Every structure is written in structure tokens, then in C-alpha cells.
Amino acid sequence: MATLASWPGIARRLIRTSVLVTVVYRAQLFVWLISGVAPLFMMMIWWELSRDKLIGGYTASDFVAYFLGIYLVRQLTAVWVIFVLNDEIRQGTLSGRLLKPIAPFWFHVSEHLGQMLVRAPIVVAVFCIGTSLFAIDLASIAWRIPIFLASLVLAWIIIFHIYYCVGLLAFWMANSLALDAMVWSMYTVLGGMLIPVDLFPDTSRYLVAMLPFSASLDFPVKVLIGKVTGADLIYGFAIQLFWATVLVAFRRGLWRQGLKRYSGAGI
């Protein structure tokens, strides 16, 4: 595909295009911000329940930090590629992208990264306001930011690839969006958006912690708030790397096989 030297220029242009499109849809940005506040409601519920007692090793302050973290990670790793792929494959608009000398995958990646650049400052601001309102020690979080960013990037790769693979099923199915609700419910429950994974019963907790959903949501949040350290931290990263590798390979295989079935319908 494109030469290595030309990649920075291509990436800059792709992301710039995505940022400009995001800015055009300013109203959508605010709708998205409002629709992502479910973890903050969960935060209030758990905060209320744990005000004068410890639940599963979490204090009220831990719950607040955890769900603010869930809000932050969830918003920074938001993925809508399933809708894009489903439309492009079904309506044949993928054809235009197939004509370009860089893989359509990179167009999809840059669209997400560009939008994130616009959204991230707002999300981070909400997170910081939340932590100051509940007197969470931001300084203790700050020094964990580098390692959190590493886990966040891996989390994004995992969730992006899960949705990408489901989206690619449109090569075989009439409409791959039918699977979106299934993935979303697993991500919500098993990722820790309602209940922290640490509070799951012992028997299921180990299993759930090995799944890609917790690796893409619960784990980076725990890294941020300091709920995972030492061997557990290394184990968490190992799980993330495992899923990232498996899903990248799976996405590439699905793409190769799916493309053979593509008919470019609609053109």
C-alpha cells in the first residue's frame, strides 16, 4: 500500500477531514455527550448504597472514581464503525474506498480518531469536574496517566475490532446491525458499566476478567483509579494484548474472505 514516508501526511489529512466533519455536526456532539451519561447514574446509585459501608472492597469514593472512569473510558473508546460498515457493504459505497491505494480500514480508524480529538477535551473536562465535586484525589490519578493511556489504546483496539468484525458480517448477512444489541448488552454487563467486575461472584469474576469486554472497559478504569497493581496489572495487560492480537488477525481474515463475496450492489 502507501509508502512509509507518506503515512504521516496521509494520517494528518485523514484526521483533519474527520475533525472538520465532526465540527459540521456540532449538535450531534452534544446529543452524544448527553446519551453517554448512564455510568454517572450508576455512580449515584452505588455512591448512595456505599456511603457508610464497604461493598466488595469499594468505598463510596471508589465507586465514584470507578464510574467516572467508566464514563471517561466509554466515551473515549466510543465506536460506531458497525453502522458505517453495514451501510457501506449493503449500499455499495465501500466501492469508492476500495479504489483508494490505502485500505478502507484506515479510513474508518481515522474517522474515529478525528472525532475523538474533538470529543476528548469535553469528556476530560466532565471527568475532572466530577472528581473535584466528589473530592477525588486527582493528583494520585495523574501519575498513573501514562500507563492508563497504554491500557486505553489497547481497550480501543479491542472494542473497535469487536465492532469491526461484527460490521464485516454484512458481507454474509442481510443486516449485521441485528448483532449490535447483543454486543452492546455484553459490553454493558460484562464490561462493568453497571457493576464493577470486582463485585461479580468469585466463580464468574475470573472468567469475566478474561473476556474482551472487561479488557476494553473495566481494566483501563481500574488502572486509572489504582485498583489494579503488581501481578494483576501485568495479567490485565497480557489479556488485553491477547485479545488485541486475536481480534486483529480475525478482522483481517474476515475482510479477506468477505471481500470475495462483495458485489458492490447499488453501483
Add this chain to the structure above:
Amino acid sequence: MSKAIELSNISKVYEVYRARDGHSRSFLEYFRREKAYIPAVQDVSFSINAGEVVGFLGGNGAGKTTTLKMLSGIVRPSSGRLSVLGHDPFKRRAQFLKSIALVMGQKQQLTWDLPALESFHLHGAIYDIPAIECRRRIDELCAFLSAGDIIRRPVRKLSLGERMKCELILSLLHRPSVLFLDEPTIGLDLEMQVAIRKFLGDYNKQFGATIILTSHYMADIEALANRVIVLDRGRVVFDGGRQALVKAHVNERLVSLRFSCAVRAEDLSIYGELINLDSESAELLIAEDQFASTVNQLLTRFPVTDISIQSPSLEQAFPRLLLPKEHV
């Protein structure tokens, strides 16, 4: 002359699910669907020299667009051998993709919400065109197509013709040596059609580009292509010169006459097939081999005040090739 495109026994079969009539049958489909295989292109073979302009003709569903999709690497052929500039298109190697462009009249590659200029610069980066050179080419193409400041307005605010100009600029920015055009003038007004035809002709001459063009407007083909390939139900039914196609299928000329007074149908019909007769005007189809003598007789025997003769055209020849005689 070197071959730019070679197809050998190319076929494409689409797998589709057949819909059934009735509620109960439709319900059964939920459990078991009936597959059908639609041959879109069958055993197509031809080759095209570098720099040649070829018109692809055929009715709806003839296989023109599917062939273009295979040639541009979007769709994989079911069988056969295919080579474009020495590449297997479906492998979609960067070198191949940088040498071709596909312009689809009804689909756009421009970013809908942004000015076309943004898409041009993105295209320049993707195709490794240095920024200064990219700007120079944009200016040059804008001047060719009289695009003016439309490239600075959001694409969604442009008219169909203006969008088409921008599509062409985008597709030609990397100077493709093979250009696939699928209905490039569809929905455009006459003035715009003429401008785009001229532009494509100039591009072919200036860069020696190979062009394959599909269009339902015969004027597009007549203006640009000397060679035509006609497809019917996925098969090549004619491959040769445009003039040869016309000659083989049109052996009469349409003559329009205007008279100074009314003439009778029975007097005129002995000279040819009377298509139309008004009080003081008529249209006659006259056999090619007796054309000169018949026109001479008409001019001497009738009070003709005006005469116009239509040369045999692709418009007349094309339906005759595909349809049984009684339908033409």
C-alpha cells in the same frame, strides 16, 4: 501498441436469495431460503490497447457495470483471466490503484459535508502527490472544467453538474492512465454534457489515457469512442468500430421534407417508408443503396422548400443489434 486491458473468458455469477410469493411461503423463507445464481457476465473476452477509448453499450443488466467493477478491482471475477496494466485488479496493489480511476455518475467519492477542495488535498496525500504539484493540478483541472469557486463550497450545496465536475477533478488528480467512466453525464444538462465530453477527449489526447466509457447517451459514445463493445445479457455481441456497427445495422436514412403545398401519402410512400406526414411536411426512410436517385426524384416531383437528411447513427443502430427486427 501495448495492451492496457486484457480479459479472457471472464464470468461473474452473483448469488442471490429468491423471494417467494404469499404470506406462508414468505414465512417459510425465515427457515429455509432458496438460493439463485445470476450470471451477470459470461465468458467475456476482449483486449484494449493503451490510449484507446472504448464505449461499452448494453441495456440495463447487460453486465457493463459488473465488468467495470471487475476491471477496477472492486469485484472478484467468478472465473477467467483478467489483466489491467499487467496487474490482477482484485489484488488491489497500490501501484495498480494509483494508475486507475473509476468515475461513477451516480456515486460520489467526495466528502459530502466539506468543500471539494478538502477531498482533493486528501486525495493528493493518499496518492503521494507533492502539495505544490497537487495545487497546480487542481488549478489546471479547474480551469479545464471552468470549475471556478465551486470547489470551495460544501459538496452538499452543489448542483449535480457541479458535483460531477468535482468528481472528475478528484478522479483525475493522480493522472490515471486507465479511466473507467460509468454514466459520467447522467442527469446533466446538454451544455454540461458537451463540456464533459470535450474535457474527456482532451484528457485522452494529452495523457494518452485508456478510457472505457459506459453511457445510455449515444452522443457520449459518438463523441469519444471509435470502438464499441456491446454487451447483451452478460455476453459480448459486438466488438468493433463504431462506424462498422452503424453500417451493419442501419441501411436507410431518415429524410425530412417540407413542401410549399399539401402532398398525398400514397404519392410519397412509393419512395420509401413514410414515418410521418403533416399537412406540408413529411419524414421518409429511404434505402441507403437508392438514396441519391430517390432524393433526386423527390426534389423534381414534389414542391420541396426544405430538406434535411439524417446520417445513420449509433442511436438507430444500437437497438437493432439487440432487439428482434419487429421491435425496432
